[in-house]
Amino acid sequence: MTAPAGNENTLRESVVALGASLFARGFSVGSAGNISVRSGDGFLMTPTNSSLGRLDPQALSELDAQWVHTAGPKPSKEVVMHQAMYQARPQAAAVVHLHSTYVTAISCLDEEQPIPPLTPYFIMRLGRDVPTVPYYKPGSPAVLDDILAAGQRGPAVILANHGSIVAGSSLEDAVNAAEELEVSAQLAFLLEGRATRPLNEEQIQDLLG
Incomplete structure (x- = not known):
C-alpha cells in the first residue's frame, strides 16, 4: 500500500500534526517515540533525536523501499522496528512507536498477557491480545525477528522495558x-486487584468476525 506522490505534503503535515497531538497529551515526552508512514515507493520517518511535539514537515527523513536513507535528516535509530x-x-500504511507511561509500565511487568480484553475497542483496534517481545537495546537490529513474529499476531506489540510499536492501515489508524x-x-x-469481567470468547469472536 503506497500513497500517491501528490499526497506527500499532506502526509508530512499529518505526521507533524498527529505527533504534536500525541506529545501535547503526554503520550510521548522529550525526544522519545517515532512515526513512519508509507509515501510513494518508500517511507517518511521522524528523524533521530527529534521531539514529536516539535517536528518540521520539510525536515523528515526519507527512506526507499529497502530502508536506505535517501534524503532529509538521519532517521530514528529505531528504524529496524518499523x-x-x-x-x-x-x-x-504507518507505524507509531511510543514510550507512553502506562504501556511502558506494563512492559516492565513479568506477565504473559498483561492487558486483558476488557473493552470491545481493545479487540477491534488491537486484536485479541497484544504480545510482548523480550528486551533489546534501543536500535539493536537483533529485535527484528521477534517483532516480525509478534507483529504477525496483531497490529500492536509491547517491547519489554521499553514501550510499544503499533501499525495501522493509515497514519490516523495507527495513532488511534x-x-x-x-x-x-x-x-x-x-x-x-479487583474482580473484573473480561470479554468472553463468544464476545471476542463476534468482534473479530
Missing part, C-alpha cells in the same frame, strides 16, 4: 490504535 512491523503487516493501547494499559492498572 521495518519489522511493515514486513509482518504488509498492508500497514496506539492511543487505545495506552488507555487499555491504564485500565489494567486501575482495575488491578
Whole structure:
C-alpha cells in the first residue's frame, strides 16, 4: 500500500500534526517515540533525536523501499522496528512507536498477557491480545525477528522495558490504535486487584468476525 506522490505534503503535515497531538497529551515526552508512514515507493520517518511535539514537515527523513536513507535528516535509530512491523503487516500504511507511561509500565511487568480484553475497542483496534517481545537495546537490529513474529499476531506489540510499536492501515489508524493501547494499559492498572469481567470468547469472536 503506497500513497500517491501528490499526497506527500499532506502526509508530512499529518505526521507533524498527529505527533504534536500525541506529545501535547503526554503520550510521548522529550525526544522519545517515532512515526513512519508509507509515501510513494518508500517511507517518511521522524528523524533521530527529534521531539514529536516539535517536528518540521520539510525536515523528515526519507527512506526507499529497502530502508536506505535517501534524503532529509538521519532517521530514528529505531528504524529496524518499523521495518519489522511493515514486513509482518504488509498492508500497514504507518507505524507509531511510543514510550507512553502506562504501556511502558506494563512492559516492565513479568506477565504473559498483561492487558486483558476488557473493552470491545481493545479487540477491534488491537486484536485479541497484544504480545510482548523480550528486551533489546534501543536500535539493536537483533529485535527484528521477534517483532516480525509478534507483529504477525496483531497490529500492536509491547517491547519489554521499553514501550510499544503499533501499525495501522493509515497514519490516523495507527495513532488511534496506539492511543487505545495506552488507555487499555491504564485500565489494567486501575482495575488491578479487583474482580473484573473480561470479554468472553463468544464476545471476542463476534468482534473479530
